[in-house]
Amino acid sequence: MKQLLRDAAAGAALSCLLLAGFPTDARADVRDDLHAAYAKMLGSRFVTETVATDQKGRQTRSRAEFDTIQRIRVSTDSGGFVILPEGTWMRSGTDGAWSKPPFDLGGMLGNLLPQSLDEMRAGTKNIRDEGMRSVDGVSLRAISYDVDTRIMGISVSSQTVAFIDSDGRIVRSESDGVAMGRKTRSVQTTRYDDSIRVSAPD
Numbered sequence: 496m497k498q499l500l501r502d503a504a505a506g507a508a509l510s511c512l513l514l515a516g517f518p519t520d521a522r523a524d525v526r527d528d529l530h531a532a533y534a535k536m537l538g539s540r541f542v543t544e545t546v547a548t549d550q551k552g553r554q555t556r557s558r559a560e561f562d563t564i565q566r567i568r569v570s571t572d573s574g575g576f577v578i579l580p581e582g583t584w585m586r587s588g589t590d591g592a593w594s595k596p597p598f599d600l601g602g603m604l605g606n607l608l609p610q611s612l613d614e615m616r617a618g619t620k621n622i623r624d625e626g627m628r629s630v631d632g633v634s635l636r637a638i639s640y641d642v643d644t645r646i647m648g649i650s651v652s653s654q655t656v657a658f659i660d661s662d663g664r665i666v667r668s669e670s671d672g673v674a675m676g677r678k679t680r681s682v683q684t685t686r687y688d689d690s691i692r693v694s695a696p697d
Contacts, residue, residue, distance in 0.1 A: 525624045529638045529657060536665045537564050540691040545683040562693035577696055584696050593696035625656065630667060635660055649674050 543559045557571040568577045574587040584593045625637035635658040643652050653672035660666045670681045 525622055525638060528636075528659070528663075529622060529640070532638075532657065532659045532663050532665050535663055536685065537561075539664070539687050540689050541685050541687045542691065543683050543685050545681055547679050547681040550678045560691050560693055562691055566693040568693045577693065579693065579695060582695065586696075628658070630658055633660070635666065 539561075540563075541561050543561075545557045545559075547555045547557075555572045557569060559570075560568045562568075566579050569575055570589070574585065574591060575589075576583065576585045577593070582595060585596050586593045619640055619642050622638065622640040625639050627634050628637045629635075637656050637658055639654065639656045641652070641654050643650070651672055651674045653670050655668055655670040657665050658667040658669075664685075664687065666685050668681075668683045668685075670683075672679050672681065
C-alpha cells in the first residue's frame with residue numbers, strides 16, 4: 496500500500512512538473528518550446544512506459560494511461576490505481592480485485608499538487624538546448640533541465656533530458672534522480688493514442 500501511495504504521489508508530482516512554468520534565467524525560446532511541448536502532451540490522450548533502474552541495477556516498470564490529466568490509470572510492479580474526479584481505486588498485484596481505499600487518495604493528491612507545483616517552479620533550473628539527437632533512428636530535439644523539489648516530504652533532485660519530435664511533442668525523457676541518497680535512472684517513452692478512455696473499474 497505504501498508503495499502504491501508513493502507511486503501515485505510521484506505521478507501526480509510529475510504531472511505538475513510537466514505543466515509548471517520555467518524560470519526566467521533560461522533562454523526564452525528554449526523555455527517556451529519545452530513548456531509548449533509538455534502542454535501539448537498533457538492536452539492529448541497518451542500512454543507512458545517507464546523503466547526505472549536503481550543503483551544496484553534493479554528495475555521497476557510502470558505504465559500510465561492518460562485520458563486527461565484527471566483521468567489516469569497506472570499499472571506498476573506492485574499493483575495499480577485509477578484516479579478519476581469521481582473517485583479512486585487501487586489493487587495489489589496485477590490481477591487483484593479493485594477496491595476503493597479507506598481514505599481519499601484523490602483528495603490527498605489534490606492537496607499535494609499546488610505545493611509541488613510551486614516547489615517545482617522554484618526549483619527548475621539550467622534549461623539547455625542540447626540540439627538534435629538520433630534515438631532509434633529518429634531525429635529528435637533534446638532539451639535538458641534540472642529540478643530540485645520535494646515529493647511527500649522527501650527531497651528529490653533530478654537531471655532530465657526531454658526529447659521532442661517534429662510535431663513538437665515529448666516522446667521520450669531520460670532522468671537521473673537522487674532521493675534519500677539513492678540514485679535512480681528513469682527512461683520514459685510516450686505514445687499518443689486518441690482512443691484511450693479511463694473509467695471506473697468493474
